[in-house]
Amino acid sequence: MCGIVGYLGDNKASDIILSGLEKLEYRGYDSCGICLYNQSDQSFVTYKDKGRVEHLVHDFDYDINNHLAIGHTRWATHGKPNQTNSHPHFSLSKRFSIVHNGVIENYKELVSKFIPNTIFISETDTEVIANLIELFTETLSVDEAIRKTLSLIEGSYALLIIDTLSPNIIYAAKNKSPLLIGIRKEGITLASDLMALIGHADTYYPIEDKTFTKVEKIGNKYISEMFDIIGKPVQFVPLEMNMVLEEIGKGGYSHYMLKEICEQPSVIRKIMSKYLIEDQFTISPKITQMISAAKRIYIIAAGTSMHAGFVGKYYFENIANIPTEVFIASEFAYNMPLLVDNPLFIFISQSGETADLRTCLVNVKQLNYPTLTITNVATSTLAREADQFIEIYAGPEIAVASTKAYVGQVAILSILAYVVSSKKSFDLKLELSKVAIAMEAIIDKREYIHRLVQEKITKKSCFYIGRGLDYYTCLEAALKLKEISYIQTEGFAAGELKHGTIALIEDGIPVVAIISQKIINKNTRSNIREVLSRGANVLVISLNNVSDVTDEIVLVDVHEILSPLLTVIPTQLIAFYSALDLNKDIDKPRNLAKSVTVE
Ligand code: F6R
Numbered sequence: 001m002c003g004i005v006g007y008l009g010d011n012k013a014s015d016i017i018l019s020g021l022e023k024l025e026y027r028g029y030d031s032c033g034i035c036l037y038n039q040s041d042q043s044f045v046t047y048k049d050k051g052r053v054e055h056l057v058h059d060f061d062y063d064i065n066n067h068l069a070i071g072h073t074r075w076a077t078h079g080k081p082n083q084t085n086s087h088p089h090f091s092l093s094k095r096f097s098i099v100h101n102g103v104i105e106n107y108k109e110l111v112s113k114f115i116p117n118t119i120f121i122s123e124t125d126t127e128v129i130a131n132l133i134e135l136f137t138e139t140l141s142v143d144e145a146i147r148k149t150l151s152l153i154e155g156s157y158a159l160l161i162i163d164t165l166s167p168n169i170i171y172a173a174k175n176k177s178p179l180l181i182g183i184r185k186e187g188i189t190l191a192s193d194l195m196a197l198i199g200h201a202d203t204y205y206p207i208e209d210k211t212f213t214k215v216e217k218i219g220n221k222y223i224s225e226m227f228d229i230i231g232k233p234v235q236f237v238p239l240e241m242n243m244v245l246e247e248i249g250k251g252g253y254s255h256y257m258l259k260e261i262c263e264q265p266s267v268i269r270k271i272m273s274k275y276l277i278e279d280q281f282t283i284s285p286k287i288t289q290m291i292s293a294a295k296r297i298y299i300i301a302a303g304t305s306m307h308a309g310f311v312g313k314y315y316f317e318n319i320a321n322i323p324t325e326v327f328i329a330s331e332f333a334y335n336m337p338l339l340v341d342n343p344l345f346i347f348i349s350q351s352g353e354t355a356d357l358r359t360c361l362v363n364v365k366q367l368n369y370p371t372l373t374i375t376n377v378a379t380s381t382l383a384r385e386a387d388q389f390i391e392i393y394a395g396p397e398i399a400v401a402s403t404k405a406y407v408g409q410v411a412i413l414s415i416l417a418y419v420v421s422s423k424k425s426f427d428l429k430l431e432l433s434k435v436a437i438a439m440e441a442i443i444d445k446r447e448y449i450h451r452l453v454q455e456k457i458t459k460k461s462c463f464y465i466g467r468g469l470d471y472y473t474c475l476e477a478a479l480k481l482k483e484i485s486y487i488q489t490e491g492f493a494a495g496e497l498k499h500g501t502i503a504l505i506e507d508g509i510p511v512v513a514i515i516s517q518k519i520i521n522k523n524t525r526s527n528i529r530e531v532l533s534r535g536a537n538v539l540v541i542s543l544n545n546v547s548d549v550t551d552e553i554v555l556v557d558v559h560e561i562l563s564p565l566l567t568v569i570p571t572q573l574i575a576f577y578s579a580l581d582l583n584k585d586i587d588k589p590r591n592l593a594k595s596v597t598v599e
Helices: 013-023 053-059 107-114 126-136 142-152 256-262 264-275 285-292 303-318 355-366 381-385 404-420 428-444 446-456 469-485 494-499 518-532 560-581
Strands: 003-009 031-038 043-050 068-074 096-101 157-163 169-175 180-184 187-191 203-206 211-218 221-227 296-301 324-328 343-349 371-375 388-391 461-466 488-493 510-515 537-543 553-555
Touching (some): 013 053, 013 187, 096 126, 126 142, 126 157, 142 211, 285 404, 296 303, 303 343, 343 355, 355 371, 404 560, 428 553, 446 560, 461 469, 461 494
Parallel strands (some): 371 388, 537 553
Antiparallel strands (some): 157 169, 169 211
């Protein structure tokens, strides 16, 4: 979703902002912009437009001596993606320039109460913030005017503010949306995502909700101070920057998504190395106690992470014997079910920033229930705000479509269920190692899957069918195919097809069936026959011990319970190659964002 980068320091600010915005491209956006201070003629320059950062980089002139700038990638919420609505936005007199991530919920009320006669240039809620600050500076200092504005606005925001009368200061504030301050002797970089700080900060700290930070050049030094809403200094402990540039490169692959698919065996191995101590899976006792004490687990997540949650439900119920339910975060947020006593809430999120989940977390915390976040981003909001968090260690996932974070989530869920189970009927360490090897075998055959895609997957629509654990993989497979290839795809419980949807099966419709469990093999195969007899073009993905000679993709056997980690791999490759052949923007599919920070 929207991305923010700001810089004040000795280096050329526009270089840092533009390369930072490029690193944030993966989050998804439709327009972008930059406002910088031209030190030579002491003026502010703004470039912004619809489209990619590439356009911003190539089509404007940065041959300017500049050391202070703010930039933004916008994912439209209020108003169309066009030049006018792109950030930065100005107050009416152009004194304040501002970039904003998030949504101001009460902007209409604020306009009618404080600035009813102001003429707005854009359709965005952001301009309201700039104009409120300007209004309040009629009687207050800039710091006070910003604090007063923050006390009035409701909703989510990460803000960078420039006062054009003070070109040595950047103000930053946040509520719910993430914002980080990266510190280095020669300058301070501000960004909504750690990625943009790589190479520009030795340490960093996340700004806390409802605080604001003033980044200032005093003498030859760059200082950053955090204040609460009444202006009292807030202490922070800087964290080490331990992410390196190589981690976010494509490493020779054509696309991030392909790289991330191919990294999945190493994700499994990395997770094992992180959580195995003396050959035993070891999780913090605080987490295991919280799981063991739960009468029922409520898993809350969205999209792909929710599909991992379904597999997690199976694990908690079948390995650990704990009843578990899975909820769509955006539904749970405003329709909380009747809860049992002693619940545990598990939030699963690759980014750790999904706004729908955060609303649920806030609601659940108000009820004093225990909370655990499973996330790939240790510094994220959901990691910080839950009672406990556990890290996936999948490494930065740049492609919008989640692949390696998904398998990381499923692997972590298997470990959590396993460590709290009283009877261990299998050796998880051994079985996960087998999964990593089996994943490699299918990844090595990816060109064969590409050929199958060309033979079987048409542009029109597609169905995935499976039962039990395979059904959950079908849901994930369908989401992956539709989100990057735009082919309408449904994941169906195989047995449910005949209750209505089979009406859509006609000559040539691709149906991909997944079979990994003995107990459902016979039934899924009879569902395959049903669609075949109606003309479907069927492709079967099966595990070796339940395979049929006619199955197109036969996977090396792994423990049945871990099969979702393996069966998902060919479906990711099917999605990737379908999108590739259709010439789609695989890493940045239309309308989507990597980190969904609005509800
Ligand atoms: C799909 C995908 C999304 C996310 C969803 C939740 O490939 O990535 O469906 O899973 O937006 O995001 P996180 O996991 O960051 O909470």
